[in-house]
Amino acid sequence: MNIKNFTKVFLIFSIMLVSFNSFSQKKQILTEEEQVQEEVGKEIETAFKSEAFLKKMSKKFPTIKGYVVTDISVVQNGKIATFFKVDSDIKDNDFFEFLSDYLLNYKFNFKLPKQQKYKIRQTIEI
Numbered sequence: 001m002n003i004k005n006f007t008k009v010f011l012i013f014s015i016m017l018v019s020f021n022s023f024s025q026k027k028q029i030l031t032e033e034e035q036v037q038e039e040v041g042k043e044i045e046t047a048f049k050s051e052a053f054l055k056k057m058s059k060k061f062p063t064i065k066g067y068v069v070t071d072i073s074v075v076q077n078g079k080i081a082t083f084f085k086v087d088s089d090i091k092d093n094d095f096f097e098f099l100s101d102y103l104l105n106y107k108f109n110f111k112l113p114k115q116q117k118y119k120i121r122q123t124i125e126i
Helices: 003-024 033-049 051-060 093-104
Strands: 067-075 080-088 117-125
Touching (some): 033 051, 033 067, 033 117, 067 093, 080 093
Antiparallel strands (some): 067 117
């Protein structure tokens, strides 16, 4: 194979690879409330067990343990629009500010249909 043919094949392969990556990175659109509830639960559980979260939390709140029941609203782009504490056995208000900031900056790995918003009650174990 000469260099021109190799270059053409490489270019076509590169374009296909880039196209495949951009296609595969599109977020799934969830339309049913049960799907959203399930996915929110999975992702939040994973996020609060992640090394990054545990490291941040252990620096600021090393002794905090307990649960938090929250109402969160998830909007079209997969972000949390509102966070409201319903119940908790944790009494540290600074921790709730930290938790609120963390959640409001979190972005889920899914999207919702346009103009759709779901309110989810979620229990978080800390």
